[in-house]
Amino acid sequence: MLRDMMPRFDLYQPDSLEGALDLAGRLGENGWLVGGGQDSWDWLKNRTRHTGAVIDLSGIAALKGVREANGGIEIGALTTLTEVENDPLVRERYALLAAAAGRVASPQIRNAGTLGGNLCQDTRCWYYRGGVDCYRAGGNTCYADTPEGQNREHAIFGASRCVAVTPSDTANALAALDASMVIHSRSGERVVSAPEFFVGPDVNIRRMNVLEPGDILTAVRIPGTWARAHFYFEKVADRAAWDFALLSISAALRLEGETVRDARLVCGAAACVPYRLTASERALVGSARSDEVIAKAAGQAADGATTLQFNQFKIPLLQNLVRRAIKGAGGSAT
Ligand SMILES: Cc1cc2nc3c(=O)[nH]c(=O)nc-3n(C[C@H](O)[C@H](O)[C@H](O)COP(=O)(O)OP(=O)(O)OC[C@H]3O[C@@H](n4cnc5c(N)ncnc54)[C@H](O)[C@@H]3O)c2cc1C
């Protein structure tokens, strides 16, 4: 007889946002939201997390698709990553996001995984995913930040006891595009900017975003300001597919001739949140993309970084990514 079964949970499959909000509000911390399940099922199948109830959002048509909104676009949180990557509006205006979505995991995971799930997924620190009692899991130590800890993937910016990084590729692209997140709960709607949405361990060490029990991320809005800008996306990982970033760069530049009028440089897998390289941006804005300016901006990319035992390689890698991003930013994203 098979005894090692995944613990049972109640499965709810609402077909309207109102139904989902009612369930999420009533179940609170006992209700686990699921989009495509590509992060959630791992937790539950590995028995590192348990839940009494799963709220499957995939039947809510109103939360899917890309539409025009206020000069920009709005993307439903339940839109799959494949749909984001291939959508004509996204490709034509925000090629940066299409490129980032297209570099997530593998085609199979992108077919099932949703934009909302990608943004709300939990960190991939292997100690934490393995179920240890570290700070992020409610304990009183960090297993990665020790002399022997395996911390090659971990943070160089913004650590505070926990040194885990954001695993989401699309989060960094959306931060570079000044996107905002639309959140619904039983008490109504609120819209928060990307920097407000993602939280570091200094704000809350137990979670990676501002969502409270009962909240549902319903859409992402991208303003028209960065439409058709010069973009660059590059993700460095150990494997070309089916792998998380060791570091990534999302760049958006507004050019007038060769002069940079505005810039966003956001790196992924460097901090617990999408990390904006403001010193490099400042070095760039108002100047032409000359070798000298690019070298200055790249040289400042790692200002304020602190490395761990095994992730010093991220410093020169980040500087090289910034150099390539500024030089390479063009009409398409890569
Ligand atoms: C082998 C493997 C490789 C991967 N590689 C990458 C990678 O390279 N890059 C990358 O970015 N990701 C990667 N992922 C992570 C992840 O599976 C995918 O990014 C996917 O997009 C998650 O989306 P989902 O809809 O399946 O998430 P789900 O598992 O459904 O949800 C993820 C989390 O978000 C919450 N959530 C989902 N939807 C909402 C919502 N609308 N409102 C509020 N909360 C919500 C869930 O409660 C859960 O906590 C990988 C996963 C695996 C298994």
Ligand code: SF4
């Ligand atoms: S880095 Fe964060 S998630 Fe990983 S072991 Fe340390 S406290 Fe836990």
